[in-house]
Amino acid sequence: MKAKFSDVILYVQNVKNLRKFYVENFDFKVLEEDDIWVLLNAGSVNIGFHKIGEKYLKSIDPNHQFDNNTKIVFEIDIDIESARKELISKGVSMREIKTFENYDFMLCDGTDSEGNVFQLKAKKTTSI
Template identity: 65%
Template sequence: MNIRLETIILYVQNTGLLKNFYVENFKFTVVEEDPAWILMNAGPAHIGLHKIGDQYLEKIAGGYQFDNNTKLVFETDTDIEVVRNDLLSKGVQMQEIKTFENYDFWLCDGTDPEGNVFQLKYRK
């Protein structure tokens, strides 16, 4: 049996806002799009943005950011400090760059406009 990750789906409040965020900042390309669904090519896998149903949106106060236990990790071949500074200049919330002993990568976490956590990963 051969299994591979093909798509990660995020349930979001505003598909257009997040589409723009990932297209503008990470240069992902849109593969499919309709009012409730956007699928983007993110390299070896896709990221799907699925609009939360109206029955749930009515219960969410404007500007609410979701807490979740998911982190999207994006490996970059551009110096992580350059990428981080570019995102900071665009108002993206970014943490400090870090690494671990005996680990071959620099890491930096950030959040998208709805609070989904992503991590940049850059080989030392």
């Protein structure tokens, strides 16, 4: 069997907030949406946000941010420092820029409105 990665789906509290976050900050295009679901095109992979089932939502504080072991990585084509500053100016929580020895990319982690971790990744030739 040959498989091709096409979509990643995260179960979330507020689909509309995450739709707004990723459309406004990364200019992703909406492919599908309804009250409990949105699918965004993020280049070669689509990102879906699906509302958590009601029985789980009832036991969660609405302001709770989830801890998880997933990180969504976005390769960008602009200076990473400029991208980081732009997101910070919009109130997005961003960590410091970092890299590793013998690695061709600069990296910077941030969190979306529900605490999901994302990473910006830029070639060192187009970054600081």
